[in-house]
Amino acid sequence: MKHVKTSILASVLVIIVTFMFSSSIIAYSSNSLYDYDDMDELLSLMEPYIERMESAQRMEAAALELGYSDNHYVIQLAQKEYQEALEACEPYQEVYEDLQARWELKEQEYPDATQIWSYLKNLGYNNYVCAGILGNIMAESGGNTLYIQPLVQGGFYGIC
Secondary structure (H helix, E strand, O other): OHHHHHHHHHHHHHHHHHHHHHOOOEEEEOOEEEOOOHHHHHHHHHHHHHHHHHHHHHHHHHHHHOOOOOOOHHHHHHHHHHHHHHHHHHHHHHHHHHHHHHHHHHHHHOHHHHHHHHHHHHOOOOHHHHHHHHHHHHHHOOOOOOOOOOOOEOOEOOOO
């Protein structure tokens, strides 16, 4: 019976954690919605544009180092390339920055949970695995979903 209660509690915690980290959906355009699952995709969509901007900056710096004037066509081409890549990247960047700001609020509100979540994401786990592991950690910490502390509290020790 105790095992069944623990399993049910763990399942409920996984659902709570999943909603806690994925419930903030922001509108990007009239027919698109983005949430935390999109952050990785947004980064991959921005990457080629960021590479183009960096290449354009290197081209401009090299031309200036060679003594070309500011109005030389090579420098103007580099500036144009940078501006085009920046304009193409801006819609993704705006959404990413909004999601990042929302994540930072979660970090302030739930510092231990977001640190664990970020660590697991950096290891390459997807959001579902992170939610499952974090939910289990919360269950092992006495079932208090928002109080994951590496301290002795109420008979529980550590975060697991």
